[in-house]
Amino acid sequence: MTVTTARSRDRAPAPSGSLARRRRRRPAQREGLAGYAFLTPWFVGLILITAVPMLLSLYLSFTSYDILTPWTEVQWVGLANYKRMFTQDPSYWHAVLVTVKFALIATPLKLAAALGVALLLNQERRGTGLFRSLFYLPSLLGGSVALAIVWTRMFERHGVVNAFLAVFGITGKAWVNDPDYALETLMVLAIWQFGAPMVIFLAGLKQVPTELYEAAAVDGAGPVRQFFKITLPMLSPVIFFNLVLETIHAFQGFTSAFVVSNGNGGPVDSTLMYTLYLFIEGFGRYEMGYASAMAWVFLIAIGLVTVVLFSTGRFWVHYSDEDDR
Amino acid sequence: MSSSFSVSRRHALRILGGSALAVPLALAGCGDDSGRGGPAPDSTAPVELSFFWWGGDARAKLTDDALALYTKKHPNVTFKKTWQANQGYFDKLATLTAGGDAPDIFQIDDNYLAEYATRGATLDLTSYQKSGKLDTSKFPESLWKYGVVDGKLAGLSFGENTQGLVYDRTLLAGKNLPEPKTGMSWDELISWAANVTQVTGVPGTMDPSGSYQALWVWLRQNGKELYKGKDLGFTADDVTTWFELWKGARAKKATPTPDVIHEGNATDITKQLVATGKAGTSWVWVNQMPELKKSTKNDLGVVAFPGNPKGQWARASMYFSVFRNSKHKDVAVDVINFLANDPAAGAVLGTERGLPSNLDIRKSVSASTTDPAMKQSIQVENDLGKLFGPAPAVPLKGHSTLKLELVKAAENVQFGRASTAESAAAFFQASKAAISR
Numbered sequence: 221m222t223v224t225t226a227r228s229r230d231r232a233p234a235p236s237g238s239l240a241r242r243r244r245r246r247p248a249q250r251e252g253l254a255g256y257a258f259l260t261p262w263f264v265g266l267i268l269i270t271a272v273p274m275l276l277s278l279y280l281s282f283t284s285y286d287i288l289t290p291w292t293e294v295q296w297v298g299l300a301n302y303k304r305m306f307t308q309d310p311s312y313w314h315a316v317l318v319t320v321k322f323a324l325i326a327t328p329l330k331l332a333a334a335l336g337v338a339l340l341l342n343q344e345r346r347g348t349g350l351f352r353s354l355f356y357l358p359s360l361l362g363g364s365v366a367l368a369i370v371w372t373r374m375f376e377r378h379g380v381v382n383a384f385l386a387v388f389g390i391t392g393k394a395w396v397n398d399p400d401y402a403l404e405t406l407m408v409l410a411i412w413q414f415g416a417p418m419v420i421f422l423a424g425l426k427q428v429p430t431e432l433y434e435a436a437a438v439d440g441a442g443p444v445r446q447f448f449k450i451t452l453p454m455l456s457p458v459i460f461f462n463l464v465l466e467t468i469h470a471f472q473g474f475t476s477a478f479v480v481s482n483g484n485g486g487p488v489d490s491t492l493m494y495t496l497y498l499f500i501e502g503f504g505r506y507e508m509g510y511a512s513a514m515a516w517v518f519l520i521a522i523g524l525v526t527v528v529l530f531s532t533g534r535f536w537v538h539y540s541d542e543d544d545r
Numbered sequence: 546m547s548s549s550f551s552v553s554r555r556h557a558l559r560i561l562g563g564s565a566l567a568v569p570l571a572l573a574g575c576g577d578d579s580g581r582g583g584p585a586p587d588s589t590a591p592v593e594l595s596f597f598w599w600g601g602d603a604r605a606k607l608t609d610d611a612l613a614l615y616t617k618k619h620p621n622v623t624f625k626k627t628w629q630a631n632q633g634y635f636d637k638l639a640t641l642t643a644g645g646d647a648p649d650i651f652q653i654d655d656n657y658l659a660e661y662a663t664r665g666a667t668l669d670l671t672s673y674q675k676s677g678k679l680d681t682s683k684f685p686e687s688l689w690k691y692g693v694v695d696g697k698l699a700g701l702s703f704g705e706n707t708q709g710l711v712y713d714r715t716l717l718a719g720k721n722l723p724e725p726k727t728g729m730s731w732d733e734l735i736s737w738a739a740n741v742t743q744v745t746g747v748p749g750t751m752d753p754s755g756s757y758q759a760l761w762v763w764l765r766q767n768g769k770e771l772y773k774g775k776d777l778g779f780t781a782d783d784v785t786t787w788f789e790l791w792k793g794a795r796a797k798k799a800t801p802t803p804d805v806i807h808e809g810n811a812t813d814i815t816k817q818l819v820a821t822g823k824a825g826t827s828w829v830w831v832n833q834m835p836e837l838k839k840s841t842k843n844d845l846g847v848v849a850f851p852g853n854p855k856g857q858w859a860r861a862s863m864y865f866s867v868f869r870n871s872k873h874k875d876v877a878v879d880v881i882n883f884l885a886n887d888p889a890a891g892a893v894l895g896t897e898r899g900l901p902s903n904l905d906i907r908k909s910v911s912a913s914t915t916d917p918a919m920k921q922s923i924q925v926e927n928d929l930g931k932l933f934g935p936a937p938a939v940p941l942k943g944h945s946t947l948k949l950e951l952v953k954a955a956e957n958v959q960f961g962r963a964s965t966a967e968s969a970a971a972f973f974q975a976s977k978a979a980i981s982r
């Protein structure tokens with residue numbers, strides 16, 4: 221942006237007097253207009269597909285909107301939906317608990333797996349390119365339904381996983397069909413898809429100057445010490461970035477829980493993630509006003525979590541340009 | 546599937562244009578009040594009706610053929626047909642309704658009829674019934690009445706159905722075990738199942754404590770109801786007794802382990818334990834027999850739920866409803882009237898949606914069917930039909946919550962995470978809150 225503005229200023233004819241001053245502004249203005257014109261498709265999308273529905277849902281969260289009644293005829297109920305959520309709905313708090321547990325356990329483990337594999341793949345050896353692709357594959361499958369179905373079949377009582385464990389004489393559980401293990405099975409699925417943060421870690425590792433390691437090696441620091449004293453601090457901005465993204469991602473987990481539980485959050489609500497419960501209320505029970513209120517509380521909650529993460533970042537994230545100061 | 550709806554705006558415009566022309570024509574033609582509901586059925590103006598149902602390939606084929614018969618008789622009427630599996634059907638129907646783009650005719654079941662009817666999404670068919678444009682004179686009275694919500698005829702019962710205990714004949718025959726019988730008590734059934742487990746190694750019966758159908762029949766046999774007026778027709782203590790009954794059955798090993806019961810609690814018909822070979826019996830609807838048969842090589846049999854068969858009733862397996870804001874109400878009603886009462890359409894549709902509601906058609910279809918599974922389910926329904934008690938009212942709005950809460954409460958007990966009384970109390974409270982909302 222700045223480059224183009226500078227260039228166009230050079231190209232402007234030599235100004236003189238007040239008329240010229242007015243003219244001088246014009247190319248910049250025109251360029252701004254052109255910019256906005258190019259942005260229009262995106263703005264239209266933002267307003268019609270995101271902003272308007274969001275604001276509508278804010279309005280609907282204060283109503284008893286039930287989908288089937290035209291939304292122009294909905295009843296205003298004030299804070300009733302919010303009151304019900306916080307004081308009268310045990311399932312709601314259960315869903316909050318399940319989601320927080322999922323995010324708290326799955327996110328750090330996923331990041332650890334991603335960093336661990338990235339460290340291994342950072343070494344220049346034959347075939348690392350192939351392995352990088354292979355480890356990234358599960359992430360390409362993303363939140364796919366097919367993957368969740370396969371996962372369900374693998375983790376049944378008579379699934380592949382238990383057959384494998386049986387080789388070692390271990391009797392496996394019913395995993396996805398057991399309320400004590402169903403959520404954990406979903407966590408494993410989430411952790412397995414560590415490809416995206418791994419690629420970002422790999423890029424971060426390439427940025428660490430090699431002379432730091434050389435200097436450390438000369439000073440007698442072993443690999444472990446180098447990792448904690450050089451790699452981790454140098455990588456902390458990347459870790460922070462991944463942490464924020466993956467935390468938000470974990471909170472929004474829906475597809476796998478939906479598929480594994482046939483859409484009801486079972487067994488015994490053990491996989492009742494927040495977004496799944498929201499979906500059940502909104503589309504299964506037609507309590508769309510209530511679901512809208514849940515969505516807004518969710519938005520604020522994720523916002524707060526992100527703010528907290530940013531405020532802690534001050535204590536452990538090191539930017540290399542800060543060190544130069 | 547979604548694409549067929551995304552083009553609907555253009556269709557809708559065309560229909561709008563068509564009906565704008567058609568209304569004056571219809572008014573000029575017959576001069577009665579039918580202009581209110583769009584063109585009259587005997588008008589020749591082109592009409593396209595959207596038609597939405599859930600079901601499998603077989604149902605799609607039969608419905609296509611039956612609707613083609615209607616188009617043959619009324620070449621100006623064509624159909625925009627959309628169908629999909631039961632899972633996700635009601636999500637889709639709700640969003641279509643919300644967008645004001647609900648299909649003119651849609652299939653619905655008693656789990657959702659009250660939800661739609663009390664919110665005014667369904668057309669009240671009473672006036673059509675009174676004027677004879679919707680003929681229910683050949684229907685059993687209790688059957689069409691099962692489509693009445695708050696005094697309005699919200700849907701036309703399409704197919705009669707009742708609860709059935711489907712069992713694995715091959716499994717029993719292999720070990721010379723007796724088959725279950727209609728009229729055996731709940732305790733007898735549980736002992737029978739425990740014996741099956743012991744002899745065959747396959748658990749004798751699915752644990753139906755999370756099944757609202759089974760609970761409902763059991764309640765009726767004990768002089769209670771699932772719903773009474775606008776309230777629940779039972780107490781938390783009743784549910785405790787119900788959970789205790791099956792806790793005892795699990796102790797006797799009459800049922801599978803909790804994780805397998807959880808698999809069987811899925812609404813998907815192909816996951817029923819009798820079909821997957823994980824239990825000897827499943828608690829289903831009689832008309833699901835042919836569908837269950839497709840998922841297993843074994844021979845299946847069907848009897849009534851245990852206890853007095855008077856607790857069971859002729860349930861409408863599903864309904865056809867007309868969207869209240871349909872542009873072609875009169876034609877849409879004529880179409881469902883045709884599907885229910887025309888002998889040729891009846892012969893095409895058979896018993897795929899349940900026993901035909903029209904008793905004359907039921908008779909002729911029963912006489913001509915050759916499918917053994919269908920024959921068997923017709924036989925059982927006809928036998929049971931003589932023993933049925935009166936039909937209860939259609940489940941209240943909030944029923945979908947009650948269903949889910951019952952599964953949750955039952956599984957909580959099965960996995961040993963809560964006592965029967967705690968779980969029953971939680972279920973009772975959540976259900977009461979849901980129906981009074």
